[in-house]
Amino acid sequence: MAALGLRAFGTKGLCWLRRNPWAPLSAGFCSRGPGPRPTSARQREGIRNIVLSDPKKRNALSLAMLKSLQSDLLHEAESKDLKVIIISAEGPVFSSGHDLKELTDEQSPDYHAEVFQTCSEVMMLIQNHPVPVIAMVNGLATAAGCQLVASCDIAVASDKSSFATPGVNIGLFCSTPAVALGRTVPRKVALEMLFTGEPISAQEALLHGLLSKVVPEERLEEETMRIAKKIASLSRPVVSLGKATFYKQLPQDLRTAYYLTSQTMVDNVALRDGQEGIKAFIQKRKPIWSQCSGQFPQVSASPCHGLNSVPTNFLR
C-alpha cells in the first residue's frame, strides 16, 4: 500500500506541462540501464543513503540523474524497514544544477519541459515522502542543486560548503530553485542570491534558515548519522503521521491548522505506538515500537480521520 504523500504522484500528477505521463523506472532499486546509474543507493538499519555519483559532471541534475534519484526515493518507500533517507554526493561539488547541454535549442521545448517537470516532481516527492529526508552537503550546491538542499526536511553541511542560484549569469533565472529557496530563507536574502548569482557561505545559509546545522568537514558524516540514527530509532508510523501533518497544516489559517492537528493528536494517541510510548514513559522504561507496516497511519484514506473534511461549522 502506498504511503500518503505518494498518492499525489499518480498518472494525473505527471501530466502537467506539455508531455505525456512518464512512468517511474520499473527496473527498481538496484538495477542498471545502459551505462552506470548516476546515483547509488544502499540501506542499512532503516537508513537509506542515496549518493549523487557523477562527480565528473559536477553531479549535474540531468534527466537521467533526476530519474535515478526519483527511483531511489520511491523504491519501497512504504516498507516498514525504511526509516530515514540521506542524500549526499561524491566529489567537491554537491550538485551544479541542471545539465545545460539538455537545455539548448538542439532539444525541443517538450524535452525542456520534461526536465523541469521531473525536477519539480523530485522536489515535491521529498516533501511528500513518508520518511524524513536529510541533505548532507560537503561542497558547492548551485541552482537546482541548491534547490535540492532547500527541499529536504533537514540539511546538514560542512563549513566549507556554499550555496548559490547563479542562473541569471547565463540568462536562465533560477525560477524553480526560487520556489524552494523562497520558502526557506527571508525574501531579501533569496532575491539578492537570485539577482546577483553570488554564493553565500554555510554560516550565512544557517543564519538564514537554508540549513539546519553546520559542522566542520571531518564531523559531517558523524553528525548526519547521529541525526539519522536518532530518527531510525523512533516509531515510523508516528514520524510519518507527523511529517505529513506538518506540511499539511503549514499553509492553513491558524484555526484550520489547529483543527487538523488536534485531530491528528487524538489519532496519534490512539496508535499502538502512541500508547506504548506514553506507557513506557510513565513506567520509566524504553518503548518497544510496532514493526507492523499495516500500522502505518491512513491519514486521509479513512473518513474518521477527517483531515480533508473540515466541517463547515468549524470554519465559520
Add this chain to the structure above:
Amino acid sequence: MAALGLRAFGTKGLCWLRRNPWAPLSAGFCSRGPGPRPTSARQREGIRNIVLSDPKKRNALSLAMLKSLQSDLLHEAESKDLKVIIISAEGPVFSSGHDLKELTDEQSPDYHAEVFQTCSEVMMLIQNHPVPVIAMVNGLATAAGCQLVASCDIAVASDKSSFATPGVNIGLFCSTPAVALGRTVPRKVALEMLFTGEPISAQEALLHGLLSKVVPEERLEEETMRIAKKIASLSRPVVSLGKATFYKQLPQDLRTAYYLTSQTMVDNVALRDGQEGIKAFIQKRKPIWSQCSGQFPQVSASPCHGLNSVPTNFLR
C-alpha cells in the same frame, strides 16, 4: 462589551472535535475550586501577571492548568485597566507540555480531544486577545510548553532557557506545537526539532525567531517589566487595533493587506487617541490617552470600518 478577538470563542468555536461545548470557569478571576488553582494571577498598573504555579508537576499543561490559564486570560479582558499580560512560571521548568497521565487509554478519545481542543483554544486566545501577551521564560519549555512560548506575541527568555518538541521520543509527535513553531522559526529548524526531539538553546531560539530577546537570568524580570511598562504607558485602543489588524493582514495577499491596513490607518488617525498623539508630538508635549473603554475600536462590528468587506472591484 467583548473585545474583537474574543467573539471567536463563542459557543460555536468550542464545538469542534468530538465533544460538547465547554463553558469558561464562571468562578472568575480570583476564585478557587477544590484544591489550589494551578495558575495564579495578579494585576497592577495595567500589567497582568499570570504564573504557572505547579512546579512539582513541571507546570504540565493539564486540562485544569489550561482552563485556569484560559480563565485568567479571559477575565475582564475588555477592561480599560488591562494593558498587557505576562505569562511566566514557578520553578526551573517553564512548562513540560501536556500531562501524559491524561493521555493514556484509561481516558476516552473524547477526553483526549478535550485536552487538545482546550489547548488550541488557549493558544488562539493569546493571538486574538485585545492586549499584547508576553512570555517570560526562565528554564526549559517543551512540547505544548514550547508551543505556549511560540504563541505569545513577544517572548523574553533568560540565557539558561531551552526549547524542545520531544514528543516523538514517546510516540506522540508534537503536531499541535508544530502549528505555532512552524509559524515562528524556519521550517528546517522546526523539522529538526520535531524529528529529533533535541533542545535548542535560548540563543538559537533568538537567532531563529522563536524569541524576541535573550537576557541574563538576573535581568529577565527587569527587561520583561521594562517592555510591559512601555506597552502599559500607551493607548490601549490604539494597541488593540494594531494587534488585531496585524494578525488579520498577515495571511492576506499584498494588495488586500494594504487595503485593510490603509483603512485601519485612516480609522486610527480618527480615533481620539490618534489625534491626541499627533497633536502632542507636534506641540512637543506628552500625550494624555483616553481612558474611556467605550473608545475601544470596533474593528469588525461596524460596517463602515469594512475590514471584512473588501469591495469586489478592489480585488480584481
Add this chain to the structure above:
Amino acid sequence: MAALGLRAFGTKGLCWLRRNPWAPLSAGFCSRGPGPRPTSARQREGIRNIVLSDPKKRNALSLAMLKSLQSDLLHEAESKDLKVIIISAEGPVFSSGHDLKELTDEQSPDYHAEVFQTCSEVMMLIQNHPVPVIAMVNGLATAAGCQLVASCDIAVASDKSSFATPGVNIGLFCSTPAVALGRTVPRKVALEMLFTGEPISAQEALLHGLLSKVVPEERLEEETMRIAKKIASLSRPVVSLGKATFYKQLPQDLRTAYYLTSQTMVDNVALRDGQEGIKAFIQKRKPIWSQCSGQFPQVSASPCHGLNSVPTNFLR
C-alpha cells in the same frame, strides 16, 4: 508598452479607499512643480539613482514626496536602458515616515486616505516594478521609512543605520508599515518593534531578514554600486521575468508554484537571451545580451505562457 507589474496600477487599482483616481504626475521625470521636487533622480549605464532630498524634514514621506518618488519609479519603467534602481537619501535620516502635519484633523479623512493609499501604491509599485529596486540606507529609517526599506527587493545599510516602527508612541500604530515588516522579519521581532516602538540596529535587522547586507559607512556606496552594476550587466528580460515570477509563486501552494515556475523556465530557455547565455557558457565565452526592448517577456499577456490559467486537472 507598459511592463507586466505596472498594469496593476490602472484606473481601477487607484480607486480604492474613499477618493477619486489620482493620475501620476504627467510632468514626467525631470520636471519641477512649484518649489523644488522632494526627490532627485539621475540615470547612468542602466542604474537609476532616486534620492530622497528633503533632509530638513527628515525626508518625511509627505504626499508630495510619495508622488515624486512614484513618478521617478514609473518614469520610462519599460525602457530597455533601465536595469536597476537604487533608492537612497540625503542627510542623517533615511526617512522618518509620514508627515504628521498631513494627518491632523485640519485635513479631511479623504485626504488622510489619499496619503495612505498613495504610500501603499508606491510600496506595491516597487514589488511590481520590472527591474530590481535596492534600498541604500545610511541612518535612521522609521515608520513608513522603515516600510520603504522592507518593501525594496534588496536592502544594503551602513552599520550605523537603525530601524523602528514607533507610531504607537504617538497613538498611530504602524499598521501599513507592518504589512512590509511582517513579511520580512519573524513575527515576534515585528510585534516587539510595533508594540514598543524601539529601534533595532542594522546588525539585528540583518539577522532577522530586514536587510540583505550591512557594511561600514565608508563602504556603503561601493557595495551597493557593486550589486547594482552586477545586475545592470545582466539580461533585463531575464531579470524581469524572474522577479515577476518570484513574487507570483511565493504565496502559492507548492504544486501550483512549481507549475508556474516550470512554465517560466521553459519560456526562459526559449528567450533569445536564454539561448545566448547557455551557448556562451558551453562555448566558454561572454554572453551578448539582446538590447531589444520588444524582447521583454509578456508574462501574462500571452495565453501560451498561461501563468494565470492553471489547468484544473493540474490542481487536483
